Amino acid sequence: MIYVKALLGLFRQVEVKALSHITGGGLPENLPRVLPADCRAVVDTASWNWPPIFHWLQERGNVATPEMYRTFNCGVGMVLCVAESDAAATLQLLSDEGLNAWRLGRVESGERGVDLA
Numbered sequence: 001m002i003y004v005k006a007l008l009g010l011f012r013q014v015e016v017k018a019l020s021h022i023t024g025g026g027l028p029e030n031l032p033r034v035l036p037a038d039c040r041a042v043v044d045t046a047s048w049n050w051p052p053i054f055h056w057l058q059e060r061g062n063v064a065t066p067e068m069y070r071t072f073n074c075g076v077g078m079v080l081c082v083a084e085s086d087a088a089a090t091l092q093l094l095s096d097e098g099l100n101a102w103r104l105g106r107v108e109s110g111e112r113g114v115d116l117a
Contacts, residue, residue: 001077006097010080014090018081022073028114029070031079040110041079042117047104051075069116081107 010016018034031041054074057063068074082090087103094101105117 001099003078003099006094006099007078007080009097010090010093013093014082014086016080016082016090018079020079020081022076022079024071026069026072026074027076027079027116031114032112034081035107035112037112038109039107040113040115041105041107042115043105044103045069045116047102048075066116076104079104 007016007019020031020034022030027041027043031043035041051074054068054072057072058065058068063071080090091101091103
């Protein structure tokens with residue numbers, strides 16, 4: 001997916017604090033790269049459904065769920081970090097651009113990393 005048009009429009013209206021393209025390494029390796037040393041992301045893994053291809057890969061490859069999150073994006077192509085007060089506007093603006101966006105989780109104080117809850 002190409003996010004440029006939607007993100008450029010969003011940047012003009014919302015202060016995006018961090019942006020992470022979820023590629024090889026999945027959420028656990030990519031998301032911490034954009035976080036300060038004293039912040040961690042808490043990802044609600046129930047906030048989205050995996051596209052069917054990832055269920056197929058997991059089943060056919062006999063891949064454990066933590067390894068799926070480490071290896072694949074599991075349907076999360078990009079993560080944006082915005083202030084809580086900008087969350088609703090961000091979701092609406094992205095939806096208006098035709099993107100499927102949702103609240104993935106939150107950032108909180110702690111050692112840099114990702115908790116998949």
